[in-house]
Structure formats: C-alpha cells, structure tokens
Amino acid sequence: MKKEFGIYIHIPFCSSICPFCNFNVYIDNKNDHIALIASIMDEILYMSHIFERNTLKSIHIGGGTPSLLKVENLEKIISEIYRIFKPDHKVEICIEINPYKFELEDFENYHNIGINRVSVGIQSFDNKKLKKLGRQSNEQKNIEICKQLNKSKILNINYDLIFGVPGETLASLEDDLNKSIELEPKHISTYLLTIEEDTPFFNLVGKNKFHENTDDEVIDKIELIENVLKNNNFNQYEISNYAKDSFESKHNLLYWNNCSYLGIGPGAHSHFVDHEKKIYKRWENYRDVKKYIGLASSNQNRFNLQEVFDINMYIKDSIMMGLRLNNGVNIQKLKAVKDFEFDKSEISKLLNLNLIEFKKNYLRLTCKGRQLSNKVLDNIINNLKGL
Ligand code: SF4
Structure with a gap:
C-alpha cells in the first residue's frame, strides 16, 4: 500500500x-x-x-x-x-x-x-x-x-x-x-x-x-x-x-481513506498507520496556546493524549469513514491488510432494503442508505467477523 x-x-x-x-x-x-x-x-x-x-x-x-x-x-x-x-x-x-x-x-x-x-x-x-x-x-x-x-x-x-x-x-x-x-x-x-x-x-x-x-x-x-x-x-x-x-x-x-496525517499546532490531531511495522496510533496536541508555545525547543512531545490502537480498529474505522464516500470503501484492499468477513445474512438484508450496494471491489451506501447512514454503519460494523 x-x-x-x-x-x-x-x-x-x-x-x-x-x-x-x-x-x-x-x-x-x-x-x-x-x-x-x-x-x-x-x-x-x-x-x-x-x-x-x-x-x-x-x-x-x-x-x-x-x-x-x-x-x-x-x-x-x-x-x-x-x-x-x-x-x-x-x-x-x-x-x-x-x-x-x-x-x-x-x-x-x-x-x-x-x-x-x-x-x-x-x-x-x-x-x-x-x-x-x-x-x-x-x-x-x-x-x-x-x-x-x-x-x-x-x-x-x-x-x-x-x-x-x-x-x-x-x-x-x-x-x-x-x-x-x-x-x-x-x-x-x-x-x-x-x-x-x-x-x-x-x-x-x-x-x-x-x-x-x-x-x-x-x-x-x-x-x-x-x-x-x-x-x-x-x-x-x-x-x-x-x-x-x-x-x-x-x-x-x-482523512476519509483513513491515511496518515500530521497535525501541527495547538489542539491539532494526528494519525499514523504503518502496516509493515504494525504501528497504529493517534494523538492530540495540547490545546492551550501558551502551553504549546512554551514547549518550543524543549525536545518534548506537543501532545498530551495518545491512543495506540490495533489493526481491527483500523479496519472498522476504514469502513466507517470510507462509507462516507460515494465510491465507498475498497473491501479487497482492506482484506489484503487483514482478512475479515461480513455477516452474510445482515448484508443481504441491507442489500434487499436497497441501503448498500457492491460495485466491483467497493462496498458503498445507496442514496437511501446515506439518509440512514448511522444505522447502516452500526449494523455493518457490529456484525464483522474475524476481527
Ligand atoms: S470562530 Fe473562527 S474558526 Fe470558528 S467559525 Fe468563526 S471564523 Fe471560523
């Protein structure tokens, strides 16, 4: 990748x-x-x-x-x-x-x-x-x-x-x-x-x-x-x-493709993903301007909150954010990172209700699905297998 x-x-x-x-x-x-x-x-x-x-x-x-x-x-x-x-x-x-x-x-x-x-x-x-x-x-x-x-x-x-x-x-x-x-x-x-x-x-x-x-x-x-x-x-x-x-x-x-980004400045958020080294982490800088400025040249981190997460969380986040995109999320690419399965009966219910669709390697929300996106996303994420 x-x-x-x-x-x-x-x-x-x-x-x-x-x-x-x-x-x-x-x-x-x-x-x-x-x-x-x-x-x-x-x-x-x-x-x-x-x-x-x-x-x-x-x-x-x-x-x-x-x-x-x-x-x-x-x-x-x-x-x-x-x-x-x-x-x-x-x-x-x-x-x-x-x-x-x-x-x-x-x-x-x-x-x-x-x-x-x-x-x-x-x-x-x-x-x-x-x-x-x-x-x-x-x-x-x-x-x-x-x-x-x-x-x-x-x-x-x-x-x-x-x-x-x-x-x-x-x-x-x-x-x-x-x-x-x-x-x-x-x-x-x-x-x-x-x-x-x-x-x-x-x-x-x-x-x-x-x-x-x-x-x-x-x-x-x-x-x-x-x-x-x-x-x-x-x-x-x-x-x-x-x-x-x-x-x-x-x-x-x-952001929507769940890639890495570096946030610089007071209160900025960062996100870092490295599949080879299996590093998944995000952090948030100190929000206070004086505190942030005071750390200049101090050789110290500017962040006070750091979360290390795992590959399962990475996959779930990628599906959540990728489904915001009209093209949807590339499932084959995600499975190459770590294999997982959808719950077949839940997915066929969503397909029958015309809330989601598969196009080539992509899973995406339909127009109707976008209007009910929170419910559809919960349903998909809570029924993933192998994570
Ligand atoms: S307060 Fe500043 S950042 Fe917030 S909406 Fe107004 S101009 Fe934009």
Whole structure:
C-alpha cells in the first residue's frame, strides 16, 4: 500500500468568535504570532522522523483564521515542510479564509508562495442568516471577495456553506446554493449546523431560545442540496462534499481513506498507520496556546493524549469513514491488510432494503442508505467477523 500523508497546520486565532464554533480558537493576539510560528516550525522538525518514509500529498492550513498571519510567516511554514518532507509532484496547499477584507492579503501573494487552493467560509449569502451566525460579513461583501478570488491565479476554490439555521426555508437555502453556483467555485462543502457544547448557541438551546430543524426538515434540505448541485455538474463524492471534475479535496480524501496525517499546532490531531511495522496510533496536541508555545525547543512531545490502537480498529474505522464516500470503501484492499468477513445474512438484508450496494471491489451506501447512514454503519460494523 502506498504510504501517503497530509499535514494540517492549526492557527488558533480569529478576529471574532462565531457563536456556533467549538474549534480550538481564541481571539487573535498579534503578539503571539512570532512565538507560535517558531513553535510550529519546531514541531514540524521534531515530528518529521515519524513520517520520513511517507509521500506528502497535501498541506492544509486551517484554524481558526490562518489568513491573520502575515504571508511571510505562511511562507516560512510551507518552505520548512518542503525542506523536510518528500512532497508529491502536485501537493495540494490549501488555506482557509473568511470573506472579511480586513483579514486578507492580496491573493497573488498566496499564489506566489505555492498556495493552490482556497477554502472560503462563506456560510451563507443571506444577511439574516449571516447575522444569526455572528459573521462579520454580508451578501455584498461575500460576493466581492469571491469575485476578487476569481480574478486571482488560484483556480481551486471551495465555499463552505451552513444549512439548518433557524428561520432558514427551503427557498432561502436554494437561493444560497444558486448564488454560490453563479460565482463558479470548483468545490462546495455543506454542513448542517450542529449545536456543540460550550458554545453560545448551546446555551440558547438550553433556554429554549433556539429551534433546531426537525429530522424531516433536515432530510428535505439534504435532498434539495443534492439535487441543485447535481443539476449544476457538481459531483457529490462524500456525504457533505461536492466538486467539479478532478477538484475533490486531496486533503480530506486522506482523512476519509483513513491515511496518515500530521497535525501541527495547538489542539491539532494526528494519525499514523504503518502496516509493515504494525504501528497504529493517534494523538492530540495540547490545546492551550501558551502551553504549546512554551514547549518550543524543549525536545518534548506537543501532545498530551495518545491512543495506540490495533489493526481491527483500523479496519472498522476504514469502513466507517470510507462509507462516507460515494465510491465507498475498497473491501479487497482492506482484506489484503487483514482478512475479515461480513455477516452474510445482515448484508443481504441491507442489500434487499436497497441501503448498500457492491460495485466491483467497493462496498458503498445507496442514496437511501446515506439518509440512514448511522444505522447502516452500526449494523455493518457490529456484525464483522474475524476481527
Ligand atoms: S471564523 Fe471560523 S474558526 Fe473562527 S470562530 Fe468563526 S467559525 Fe470558528
């Protein structure tokens, strides 16, 4: 099996914190930038021995809001990664941005340092929805940034859209999709608003001031998204992700294919798999920025949580994540890692109910199966034999 991996860089600063967000983020403190970059560079070098036999497929600079960093700091990080690792001939280098002019560099500067994909947190073009989500933007500003980006040399552009916001109708969601399509991104990710603990939205739900969408409303919205994007030549390749031909996210595909990745920065997660050496482990860095920065040059791990797991868990995780993909999971390839069997009677029930299908070596969910994905996945995973 080819040993590929991706690098995720977590920049934990934002100019304001959105009330739905539960990522590891803090209000931006420019005074911490230099020390954070130094610690990130140090961690990249410190962890490099683990991934020295892997080929680098992608670098994803996320957060938080990485565009708050000066472009020369982003360049330092990218150059250090190229100096240390073995890059593929076409590495995807992606940066996440908000459509906020005051946070952005000239896009040509990003292109000049090798960034070839930009993921824009549009969320919506509906002013009421944007206000509810605490975004520092509006329809007009979103459109301006998108048009500016379209004029740059960066061709691979993603929009993140949120749906399921209280007050949103099918018509307003369709309007968001159509406005996105008009601006011609190559990729669209759609996320259902989920209410996470320790967020201002969570407190509103507790006080009955926030009305979540019902299951039926969510199903109708997912169907609408699938239809509108499909009719506009976006291929759904994962439950929440749609791309024009050959613009699928290389970085996210590494996650869904259960490959190795190195997470750098406060609170970043990593995952390492080596079948030959039978190494299966994942870890999570210290979340606190000061603690993370304080460990620079200390020759110590940046993580406080590490889990070593076995090949059986690897197979189960691979099936769980692979079934998120429309192509499904390559069963023959997995069996080459370790042989296992499905429960024949359970599988034939799922086949008869048209929830799953086999295509060549792949097992995948049908459209109906995707709507009931949690139940179908539980059924498959809990009935595996030989693990
Ligand atoms: S800008 Fe993005 S990362 Fe920052 S708080 Fe808002 S949603 Fe979270």
